[in-house]
Amino acid sequence: MSTNDEKEELESAEESFADLFEKSFSAQTRLEPGQKIDAKIMKISGDWIFLDTGRKGEGVLEKKELLNADGEVTVKEGETITTWFLGMVNNELRFTTKLGSGAAGKSQLEDAWRNGIPVDGHVEKEVKGGFEVKISGSVRAFCPYSQIAMRRLDNGADVIGKHLSFRITEYGENGRNLVLSHRAILEEEAAKQKEAQKEILKEGMTVRGTITSIRDFGAFVSIGSIEGLLPISELGWTRVKDVSEVLSVGQNVEVVVKQIDWEHDRISFSLKDTLADPWDNVAANYPEGSFHRGQVARLAQFGAFVTLASGIDGLIHISKLGAGKRINHPREVLKEGETVEVKVESVDRENRRLSLSLAEVSRAAEEEERTIEDFRRSSAESATKTMGTLGDLLKTKLEKTKK
Structure with missing residues (x-):
């Protein structure tokens, strides 16, 4: 084969390969009307948004499709959005994010x-x-x-x-x-936002949310596309009986992300963790031996819980309720909601425990103790005087005998 023949054959092969490559590329990049693709925003200009579709030729999208109620564009250059191919218009690849009217x-x-x-x-x-x-x-x-x-x-x-x-x-x-x-x-929008929030939402973060519904066991809070539970136990440092007395639907709240379980789509929040811990200053505000007024929060078989301040409850043991008499239940002496004066017997900051007694019973016991002490002191003084008098008599008698 001559050199010219080899050259012609090589050129023919190159042309065939080029044709095949072009056909292959065209087939790969051909879009069908209605086809869904993810495109990257290259530029936002005038009435149009220019897209990089990853194919030959750039796409265009009407900017008005991505304007909010205030006329502001809701996307940025470099962002990837989901679009649908409409077709070729004036030799341009036209895309949409939604079909309009007309x-x-x-x-x-x-x-x-x-x-x-x-x-x-x-x-x-x-x-x-x-x-x-x-x-x-x-x-x-x-x-x-x-x-x-x-x-x-x-x-x-x-x-x-x-x-x-x-x-x-x-x-x-x-x-x-x-x-x-x-x-x-x-x-679909919520799913996208959720994936984005997974990257930034961490336990311990403080976030703002909105109360979406109220239940007996707590309230549901929405933070963007994610919704989680605010348990009744996390509403505050004070024991809450009715959630609706503390929160309402539509209310904006600031909460701490307590726990995240993406596998089961469960998130819990805490309102309590955003509030100052009242037990931080309990020793200074309620020292042992001090007297305070509080409200009987609840009665149990073993005693009565008394609320002294928000988040500060103390216990009066049943043994300190009967004023020396044995009782079977605290309800024999107290009732829930009643205001009483109490004395702080002991403070356990670490375990969040205050031991209380009824002020009336405590004062009566102190008065009784003082009475007994006074009696003992008086008896001791009397005995000393008696012994002194007897000694004087014996001394006098002894002196007379010597004379």
């Missing part, structure tokens, strides 16, 4: 259903079982009560007139029978 949006509803593309909707009115929603300008759709929010709404009027994003969950009769879900959108 004829274009209406014609793409089936694609939106098949590919999970969010659609914009206006909640028109409340109907049996849910809400009537207008999408793509004039298309009527139905959103069940269970799919309008993460939790069932107490008042359906709260969403009437609002523009929300929906996922089409059912598409029937060529688009005449559409069922929507706003909850699906919320759950």
